[in-house]
Amino acid sequence: MFLVQLYRHHKVLFVLFVGWILAFVFLNVKWGMVASPVYQYGMFSKPMSIEEPQPAYRIVVNGEMLNTVHYSFAQRDVLYVSLDKFRWQSEQNRKVFQALKKFLPTAVEQRATYTNTISHQQFSDWYRERVSEITGLRVRSLEVYQEYWKWHPGACALQSSEKLIYFD
Amino acid sequence: MIEYKHIRQFAWIYASAVVLFFVWMYWNGLHFSAYRPVFFNNQTDLTGNYILLTGIHLKVMQEQWLRVLLDVSFILFPVMLCVLVVRRSTIAHPVSILTAGVALLYAWLYSILGVISIEVFTAFLFTPLVFTALTVQGFYFRIQILRLLFLIIFFSTAWWKFRAGGFFHFEQMQAILFRQHTAAIVYGSNDLSTNLYKFLIAHPSVSFGLYVMATLLEASMAIGFFTHRFDRWLMMFALLFIGMDYLLMEINYFSWIPMVAALYFSGKQWPHVHVSSQIATR
Numbered sequence A: 001m002f003l004v005q006l007y008r009h010h011k012v013l014f015v016l017f018v019g020w021i022l023a024f025v026f027l028n029v030k031w032g033m034v035a036s037p038v039y040q041y042g043m044f045s046k047p048m049s050i051e052e053p054q055p056a057y058r059i060v061v062n063g064e065m066l067n068t069v070h071y072s073f074a075q076r077d078v079l080y081v082s083l084d085k086f087r088w089q090s091e092q093n094r095k096v097f098q099a100l101k102k103f104l105p106t107a108v109e110q111r112a113t114y115t116n117t118i119s120h121q122q123f124s125d126w127y128r129e130r131v132s133e134i135t136g137l138r139v140r141s142l143e144v145y146q147e148y149w150k151w152h153p154g155a156c157a158l159q160s161s162e163k164l165i166y167f168d
Numbered sequence B: 001m002i003e004y005k006h007i008r009q010f011a012w013i014y015a016s017a018v019v020l021f022f023v024w025m026y027w028n029g030l031h032f033s034a035y036r037p038v039f040f041n042n043q044t045d046l047t048g049n050y051i052l053l054t055g056i057h058l059k060v061m062q063e064q065w066l067r068v069l070l071d072v073s074f075i076l077f078p079v080m081l082c083v084l085v086v087r088r089s090t091i092a093h094p095v096s097i098l099t100a101g102v103a104l105l106y107a108w109l110y111s112i113l114g115v116i117s118i119e120v121f122t123a124f125l126f127t128p129l130v131f132t133a134l135t136v137q138g139f140y141f142r143i144q145i146l147r148l149l150f151l152i153i154f155f156s157t158a159w160w161k162f163r164a165g166g167f168f169h170f171e172q173m174q175a176i177l178f179r180q181h182t183a184a185i186v187y188g189s190n191d192l193s194t195n196l197y198k199f200l201i202a203h204p205s206v207s208f209g210l211y212v213m214a215t216l217l218e219a220s221m222a223i224g225f226f227t228h229r230f231d232r233w234l235m236m237f238a239l240l241f242i243g244m245d246y247l248l249m250e251i252n253y254f255s256w257i258p259m260v261a262a263l264y265f266s267g268k269q270w271p272h273v274h275v276s277s278q279i280a281t282r
Helices: A002-009 A011-030 A073-103 A106-110 A120-135 B004-027 B046-052 B056-062 B064-086 B092-113 B118-132 B136-164 B172-180 B182-187 B192-202 B204-225 B231-249 B254-265 B272-281
Strands: A054-061 A142-150 A157-163
Touching: A002 A011, A002 B136, A011 B136, A054 A073, A054 A120, A054 B182, A073 A120, A073 A142, A073 B046, A073 B182, A120 A142, A142 B182, B004 B064, B004 B118, B004 B136, B004 B254, B046 B056, B046 B092, B056 B064, B056 B092, B064 B092, B064 B118, B092 B118, B118 B136, B118 B254, B136 B204, B136 B231, B136 B254, B172 B182, B172 B192, B172 B204, B172 B231, B182 B192, B192 B204, B192 B231, B204 B231, B231 B254
Parallel strands: none
Antiparallel strands: A054 A142, A142 A157
């Protein structure tokens, strides 16, 4: 058996390997946090409904809607995912800190290490730079709307549209 | 039978995968020095949060030299490691541990500061440790471990789909595709890939068939726990899965190629008699 051979070959390696497996099983069964380099690979496994409206960002540069199909999917990720991440960063960082603080040295409780200090204006400036780099356009005006769309064959139905204030 | 040339070949595959992945990042302006992050999204990763205690993520947001250093280290260490392995240098042992450490740091920081999740970097965290081997025999054991890690991780993705219930949900792939490509579908033009997504979303039996097929491909990795006989098939399945993930989900898992390659190299047998006799004489 491989594990027996491994134990005889290198005991430290055996302990590391078996330790990783045990940690992997524990963290995956427990369905909570992870600890690098042990992760959960459960993406897209929770049931999702096609009836559920999905969020999308409509980006308007210099008065024209950006058709991001012209850019690579990685560039589209920069345009969309960064908006999404910024939108949720404050809440997410707070939740993560709440979940993990009992495992962290208590002295860090007041430390700003786990919180962003970025202002809306700073994010807006940074995002304009990314848009400019990706599109090659000089960004004179920028508007971003977070919209929720429901799937419908032929034409999807807009459920809601909210203008993001930090680009005003 | 496994020989030193296989270690060299594996080192080249590993280094090439890192270089190509970085070129892809560079091409899309994703690397730290181009992306220049200004905020972070923490994750429930205990190890990662201990790293944050150092405040390094705040420094990365402030200092361009640190971002350049991280980018350079991410690519330089694997290349250096590859060269050391090819030259059979004993320094490869500590450098491999250092390379894994650098990869872990880069992956963690990138996952909270950038737009790529840490799972994508998995192969770059584990593969360098294969080169801690000082002998061909050591390489044999480490490549077997890498193979098993890959099989366990890949199998777990199927297990999650059964456990969380996605596998039993007919609308699953429709909803995933719509969620993944909402912007392209509602704002985009009628290009080939957008039309493909629309077709798959409009035909749930086809899209769910793909989801079931993907889950079964993942689950099939369990065969590898019991035998090496089907490793070539498992390798093909894994490559097919990675290719489809890129085409349909627009997720770049080509970074996993070194772990997939472990399925090939682990098939090279170290003579059991030899191993047993060596173990017996220890």
